[in-house]
Amino acid sequence: MSATAINPKPPQVAGDWADPGFFSKRLGKGGQFWRLLWLMLVPPEGHRIVPTPAGYVLILVALGLGSAAYNTSSNILFMALSLLLSSLILSGFLSWLNFKGTRWRLRQPPHFRANDPALLQIELSNSKKILPTYSLWFNVTTKETKGVDRVHLEDRLNPGKNIVLDWMFHPLKRGHETIKISGLESQFPFGFLRKTVGGGIKRDVVVLPSRVEYDFEPPGGHHSHIPGETNRRPGAGNELINIRRYHRGDPQRLVHWKASARQKQLVVRQMAEENRDGFVLFMETSKSLWTTEPQFELLCSFVASLAEDLFRDGRLLAVAVNDEPLQPLKRLHDLQNFLEHLAIIETADHYSPSPDTGGRNLITFRPGVGGEVNAIISSTIAGTAQH
Structure with missing residues (x-):
């Protein structure tokens, strides 16, 4: 990739x-x-x-x-x-x-x-x-x-x-x-x-936002990512998560004919696997929390990179920023809207976090030592990104 x-x-x-x-x-x-x-x-x-x-x-x-x-x-x-x-x-x-x-x-x-x-x-x-x-x-x-x-x-x-x-x-x-x-x-x-x-x-x-290298190992399962690698887990569900090139043996019913005509090659739909545990990303942009611009930019890049990879892995359920309500991510268009939101987001003075942001698979982000940004799940550091 x-x-x-x-x-x-x-x-x-x-x-x-x-x-x-x-x-x-x-x-x-x-x-x-x-x-x-x-x-x-x-x-x-x-x-x-x-x-x-x-x-x-x-x-x-x-x-x-x-x-x-x-x-x-x-x-x-x-x-x-x-x-x-x-x-x-x-x-x-x-x-x-x-x-x-x-x-x-x-x-x-x-x-x-x-x-x-x-x-x-x-x-x-x-x-x-x-x-x-x-x-x-x-x-x-x-x-x-x-x-x-x-x-x-x-x-x-x-x-x-x-x-x-x-x-x-x-x-x-x-x-x-x-x-x-x-x-x-x-x-x-x-x-x-x-x-x-x-x-x-x-x-x-x-x-x-630019992509960054990061480590991510949630409790109960290992998952790490380095840009250039990805883990795809297609399934037989009803949610479209991606479109990829046709390989021999792929079912004909999965061929995306309109996209194939645009790209002048056969491509197939890649569906999400059903009944899998997923994560919710919650991003806070408080000025008192993110006091330096380089660390805030790293936060935006970390959130964008992690959101993309979890979405492609079929493990991202929803996202939220500050006091905004949870936004489910079901299609690639939803992910693109979230990334564009991250592209223009700035630090905020005051807000009240959305009451919907909770659960054991909630990922939050906090500043780390030396300019790092940590991803937190259930009060435990599950991932880190650094310059």
């Missing part, structure tokens, strides 16, 4: 296509021309044209030639000046043709995890009928990172073709995160001008 216990899924398309916004399909040819002229005079937000170092040199040379041509009235100098100025104009026109007809959208995985790299994909399409697209790059930013990552189109994109560009996202901590394509840039064709158009894509995502 990978570091992320939730089944990995291929990136999903998030939102519609974005484009440079040069044209509108609802306008006729005349309307498109005047719209393009207006956009050149008043660029939309995120659109700009900046000379490159080579472009600044060209402009300085053009100014020098223009001054010399005016003072000497030399036709040759005026012709040279016209050639330089026309190269700038031609550069801008070809750059506009390069952007025209391009559109893009973001593919993202269904889940993000702190300290776990995630693959995001930018799907780029060239809808032009004749001209290819060259030398583009996307500027991708996130809320937590101060820099800008560039995702390059290294090869030309032929007319009517699509290409997928990969970008590795490294979330640093749990919580809300914003992924933004802040701009699409190009120096095509001569490298004199760097043209930027708005990216048009912004996604707010939730980063789940």
